[in-house]
Amino acid sequence: MDPNWHPGWAKERRMPDFFEPDPSKPASYSNLGPDQFSYVWGNVPAIDCLNLSNNEGATASTKNFKLCFAGITSIMIQLKCFHIDRSTASGDIRNLVRTVNSLPENYTGQCDILFNDIDPRVVGRNLVVLWALLNPALPIEDVAELAMHLMYSSRLTSPMSAFLSRGLSVIRDLTYGDDLSIPFGGVGKLKAVLMPGNLDIVTEMLESRYGQRAAENSYSFVMCNAARRDYTDRYLDTLEPAHRLAFTHYRSTGILVPFSFNTNDFCEPNRQVSNPFSRYVC
Secondary structure: OOOOOOOHHHHOOOOOOOOOOOOOOOOOOHHHOOOOOOOOOOOOOOOOOOOHHHOOHHHHHHOOEEEEEOOOOEEEEEOOOEEEEEEEEOOOOHHHHHHHHOOOOOOOOOEEEEEEEOOHHHHHHHHHHHHHHHOOOOOHHHHHHHHHHHHHOOEEOHHHHHHHHHHHHHHHHHHHOOOOEEEOOOOOEEEEEOOOOOOHHHHHHHHOOOOHHHHHHHHHHHHOOHHHHHHHHHHHOOOOHHHHHHHHHHHHHOOOOOOOOOOOOOOEEOOOOEOOOOOEOO
8 A cells, every 4th residue: 555666676776577578587387388368358348349339329228249268169149139159369358258248138139149268268167157157047146246256366275176176177178078068047148169179188286186275385386476576566556545455455365355355165276277286387
């Protein structure tokens, strides 16, 4: 909360590492190799790709749309009026969610969405999140909170973890079954079109049995590593003091909740954000 806070490089009167990397400070993830991380979060705010109020306007309620978040593996969602297909280079699903949620409440057209990613970890993650959002087992408010933690938290509550475990059977059926269609509440189906064996890595992640301590250590090694201090300070320098405190708290816990929220119930690793050996991969 110190209003006089300054980045470490400013107080130490040196060039920050993102301008002049120090070879004696290897990146916290360097020992994992260049392909061991998945890019699951966008670095810009989500956008409504249709922006109907400034385009089709009132006539949009009956129009058909075709959108492409392009890429090779596919997930398809068929709702009452939607058909969503998922495959190579979309990663973060926020743009899809915001675009669909921005359609008029009286929308009666058909919206076809191609939604792709080449990383099987991202494919599986997004499939589980979409399955959770469309699952009728929970009220929509609880489903939204569950999806948020699946996307952004390193730990889950026991009920959330149990729900994620049920998602494993869904992924396994997609990987080894003949029917790649997943039923959910309402009219329609959730479908996936997958390359042979490309979700094996996802099932291995969800079947892993490492404990909370191992997951926390791996998370801290990546997200709180001192070698990345200048990169963190660069972001903190753009925030107000109270926001810096809140962000630092989230970064240290890995749980996206209000600042004063009791996180004791978040006692299970989120197995979507670590590999089978507990290494944090996001």
